[in-house]
Amino acid sequence: MAVLFPAGVVLWVNGVHPRPGDAGAPKQRPVVLITDLCDDGEPALGVAVTTVIRPELSAISVRLPFVRARTGGLTQDGAAVCDWTQEVTAGMVAGRCDSIPNSHLNEIIDKVESLFGN
16 A cells, blocks of 8 residues: 555645535635545545634634745645545545645644544
8 A cells, every 4th residue: 555645735635525514515625634645545534724714713723834925835824624624535636735744734633633533
């Protein structure tokens, strides 16, 4: 089993459903992987990224580092919303967007575990 994308990578993922409670259709959006995506056909677990920073979501979000003046990657302020999980299969991946520091990944994992358990 080979790792296609490791945890901590931000991918462009097709078919991401709206956050629970929000309206809208599935669309392509960035997702932070919190488990490895491997070539074994099993989905990885990720957390959707939003650029709409809502104060009421701060307790369940992790702000992500970005660099405005570059091509590709996270180029605007955004946050991983830890109650907005998404299973990701290799067929859903449109491309690699960025990667995040381990400190941010660990904070996301801690928040997901506190919301959903292990």
